[in-house]
Amino acid sequence: MAISGFPEWMPAQRIIEQTIIDRARRTFELYGFAPLETRAVEPLDQLLRKGETSKEVYLLRRLQADEKDSSDSTLGLHFDLTVPFARFVLENAGKLQFPFRRYQIQKCWRGERPQEGRYREFLQADIDIVDRDTLPSHYEAELPLIIADVLGGLPIPKIRIQVNNRKVLQGFYRGLGIDDQDEAIRIVDKIDKIGPAGVAAELASLGATEAQAKLALALAEISTPDASFVELVEKLGVTDPLLTEGLAELVNVVETARAHAPGICFAELKIARGLDYYTGTVYETQLVGFEKSGSICSGGRYDNLASSGKETFPGVGISLGVTRLVGVLFGRDALQVSRSVPTCVLVALPAEEDRPAADRIAAALRARGIATEVAPAAAKFGKQIRFAERRGIPFVWFPSPEGDTVKDIRSGDQVDAAAASWSPPSEDLYPAVRGSFG
């Protein structure tokens, strides 16, 4: 029986998911991120240190727990990888070299109501860079490039990375004279759901004047693929030091992305991100054609998350929602894989007595990196071929005293072959993932 929100994929789907994980890992390492895994649980007070996400957290309880036991603080499963990482950095600051860049690919848990692309247990592939005391803002420009690199090499729809900076919003609202800037950010962030009129209404109930609401909406409408958003903001006539600072940072991110990966990164002044530990740049990523499914890759800069009072480790990170990405695409049947098993070659079995010889052939192929299995039984060759065909295994190997042959069952071509030297075309070595979307 399935448990709501805890997806279990079929092997073909898992192969696709692993393809994405492998791509992410390989790319992260190419950019010099060190691998890390943190424990699944954190003390509850750690998890709740920033933000009021309490209701989402799953708690860990021992079945035989002593009711009177109050020694340890309650443990909760982590709901992202950034908070545990911040804790890890504080704990191990003495052993790490800064700036420290690491990747972490792990399950996360949130106690939410599941729907397509939203799960209670899901996989995130997260990268973060932290430094001691200060963090140069060029790192904020680097992260979208890495994500573009990961996703650009996968058979998925085009992506659109939307970037904003909370300083822009905060500074603009402050300059505008709105007192509760954080609440204003939350309201404007809902613009896609409730529309400009809805935002104006909520801002009004926050105490904003009509003129203020109008300008806030005008800001939210700004969306450019380059630095031209600055002029548009300046035209609105609001000034504030924080706004100026945020605009400069945002220019850097957008222009860097435009130079290295044009057409995928946009300054989008309406996005804000829910998690409230972000203090500067924030990212959100849409799959083009799947915008309704939400962001598949989000993050931002946090200046105070890893801070012990004495020391501060500002950081910036971005997290790819692997489960959401595949879940959304599976939901539309948009991904196919060439076979449901890793096997490239099936060694046919003429008779049960031939199994030792077949095993030797398989071993020779495996030794050269070719995934091989031996037929389960010495059935008619037609059946053995069908066994391979159903799983998508491309090659069937026929052992013979007169010399082995190998058949590509897709084309029907059959050629003489020796297990010590034959190799499949490189594109057949591993299951191939294909995407189909309009």
Added chain:
RNA sequence: GUGGUCGUAGCUCAGCUGGUAGAGCACCCGGUUGUGGUCCGGGAUGUCGCGGGUUCGAGUCCCGUCGAUCACCCCA
């Protein structure tokens, strides 16, 4: 956590106002005593999501529950 829709064979679905479950595709066997995919013939298949209730009788009505999905919330 709140509310809506849905849940019949592996898949897609049919099943009229309650009368004891069906089709197509897929699958298995044979034709084709060992090289599949076509064709022909034959065959198996369901705790009708689960539990309870109403009824002489429930896939069909009622309640609950689980799951999928959507909206809110939130977010990967």
